[in-house]
Each structure stands twice: as structure tokens, then as C-alpha cells.
Amino acid sequence: MKVFEKLLRSRSLFGSLSILILWYVLHLAIGSKIIPGPFETIVTFFHLMTGSLLLHILSSILRITVAIVLSMGIGIPLGLWMGLSKRADSFISPIAYILYPIPKVAFLPLFMVLFGLGNSSKIILILSIIVFQIILAVRDGVKEIPKEYFYSVATLGLNRWQIYSSLVFPAVLPKIMSALRVSIGVSIATLFFSENYATTYGIGYFIMNCWVMVDYVEMFAGILAMSLMGTFIFKAVDWAEGKICPWV
């Protein structure tokens, strides 16, 4: 009984159930093969997950993860530098402001010419989306640190490196996590697009390939997998934030 109540109150369960019902209603209403029923899709999903679909999903997750890690590696130092040095800020910010709103997906052909047709161009495309979010979030995060904190660590006798590790870096960590959360949606969409080109691996390829083969059940299993992947990455960011920023 208790378990049942808990399930009822769980918001993600409520959300999933509602979507399943809506899906089923659509399936009945449209009544064609374009929208297969949830049940057969889920069965196909689990069946495919023991085989090829798992590989497609994993290669997509890998591309996004590498892009996130590289974006942080580039964006955090640049953002810190811009936040702490007026000169760096006045030099880099104008460039960042112009590049930031441009839809990066338009550069995919260029990236494929420059970085090859394989993984690199796809990863760099996603990186070019996330990295600006991180640079600007870190820069603003540094600028928002109250002066009193700098005073208080100065009076405690911390050196430059200790000020970075005890004050500046922890102050911007939560900002980095929100920047990631904001950019992940766009990243997945862009990844989906880029995986239509020059690859036979990735969830984008899988879905479009099923479409071409007119296998709507498998296509929907792919869409389901991609939605789950998005949720999984979101939850992973939440989880990481709880682990590394326990004070917020």
C-alpha cells in the first residue's frame, strides 16, 4: 500500500503515465501505422536495447559527453580569465557576444570540411554551442562574487592559487551547472541533426534510417530512447550538482 501511495505521489511517474495515455489516444485516433501503440514500441525498445540501439545511444552519449568535457576545459579557464581581468574581458567579450547567438548548426558543413566527416566535426559542433554558455556563465559568476569574500580570504592570508580553489572556483560551479542544463536541450537537437550526415552510428542516424526504411515501430523506439537519453543527461547534471555543490 505504502509503495503504491509513493508511486502515485512521484511526479515523474505521473508525467510518464500521462504521456503514455496521450500517446495511446493519439495512436487510436490517427489509427495508422505512423503512430504505433506504446506497448509494442516499448517491447521493441527493450528488444533493440539488447542489441544495436544500445550502441547507437552510447555513441550519441559519448559525443555529447566529450563535447561537455572539452567545453568545460576551454570555457572555465577563459571565463575565469575574463571575469578577473578587465583587459581580457574587453578583448574577448565582443567576440563572444557576436558568436554566441549565431545558430552553430549552420556551420556543420564548414566543420565537416575542416575537421573531417567523423566524430570530430560533430563534437566540435556541440562544443561550439555549449562553450559560449559556459564562458559567459563563468565570467558573470566571477563578477558577481561579493567583494567581501575577496577581502575575507585576503585577510586570512590565502595565496593566489588558494583564492582560486577556495573562492573563485566554488563560487562559479553552480553557474556552470545551470549553463550546462540550459545548453543540453539545444545540444541534443543539434546532435540529432549532425548524425544524419556521414555516420552510421548515433541515435540521429538510427531514427532517420528507420524512417527511410518505413519501420515506424523501430523509429518510435528510437525516439523513446532519445527522450530517455535527454532525461538521463539532465538527471546526471542534477546529480552531479548535488554531489559537488552540496551547499546550494
Place this chain on the structure above:
Amino acid sequence: MIRIRDLGVKYGNETALENIDLDIPKNKTCAIIGPSGCGKTTLLYTMAGLIVPSSGKVLINGEELKSTRKETGVILQNGGLLPWKTAWDNVALGLKARGMDKAEINGKVSAILEELGILEHRDKYPNQISGGQRQRVSIARTLVLEPDLLLMDEASSSLDAINREHIQNLILKLYMKNPATMVMVTHSIEEAVFLGQTIVIMERAAIKHIIENPYFGDEDIRTKPEYYNICLEVRKWLSKELSKEEEDK
């Protein structure tokens, strides 16, 4: 111990302090009081070496102050505790920066947290403890470094009346046990008289008057009439300041 000569501080072209002369002898306490915006925090930060004066100088033990000093402890207006560090890590921060070994840090930090009655909150973050407890943590963080000069900016002003008296009693007790030179900025007349051997009354950017307080050090002073006489005197000087400002307008 502190010698301030002809000190001037400017923010841009706004003068925050002008022609300040002040001497504070070793192991004495000095309370600075004055209207909001008169330059108390600026004066304290200059003594801490956080603000570079635009003219004149601050000498500490005969040496001109150029930057912060390891032996000066500062408690800022809002405590300045780092939100991402637990009470324990906040207190240990300065010791770690000095490269002390772990066992020694553990001993010192637990001793001071115990003394200030906050050991049970050691693993909590600043936003998980009360204002009074937070203030104790910032006092612990400063005292654990055993400063010979302690500068405090409104150490109790964010607290309610009862907690404020607790903190004031605590500061007096700690001072009696381990005297150090102490300068505190306050906007409470009662606090200035309770904790200051010398009471410096400021007006805009300058020192208006200095009162010696012979009753300092008596924990029960708050119940005695002499205490109120000094409070009245301070109040008189502060309101003279006010009436003068009104004349200026």
C-alpha cells in the same frame, strides 16, 4: 601599536577620509562610532591593509602598512564566511593557507569551536546555522589564527538584542583571557561603551572626538549608572554631529 598619521582615502574623487590621526596602544581596545557613511568601514579596511590610502600612512609596530598582515585578524560586516565551506572548513581555511599539518589544524579548530560553543555545528554550511552561530564561526575563524591585532566591523549588528549581548560578552571574555589590540566599528552606543577602552566618535570623513572609558572590562557594567553616563556623553557628541550637519543644510 597602531599609529595613523594624516591619513586620507578617496574613492574616485569622493573623499572618504581626510587628515585622520589616531594612536591605539598595544593590547587596548578601541571602539569607532559614527553616523552611517562617515567612513568607519573605510578606516578599518585601511588598518587591515585592504585599502591603500591616497595620502598619509598607517604604521603597525612602527612599520608602514603596505598590504594585509598575517597577524591581523579581520571580522567583516557580514562575517564573510564562504557559503560553500562548512563551519569547520571555514575555520580551518586560514590555518591550511599557512601550511600547518593536519593533526595540528584538527586540534586547533576543534578547540576553538568548542570554546565558542559551536562544535556541534561543525559540518553545517553557513546558511544552515543561525545568525548568532554564524557570527561565532567568523570570530572562531579569525581567533584561531591567534592575531595580535583584531579588527571588527559591526560584529554584532545583524543580531537581535539578546544575541548581540551574548556576542559582546563573548568578545569581552575572550579579550580578558587573551588580550590583543582590538579595534571595532559599531553603530551601537552601548556596544562602544561596553567594549571600548577608547571611544572614537567620527563625523563625515574625520574624527570628531575621543573619549576614554575608565569602566571598560566590567561585565556587569550594563547595570551601573556610570555606564549610562558615558553612553549619554557619547550620545551627546553624536547628536552634536547631527545638529551641525543640519546647520550645514
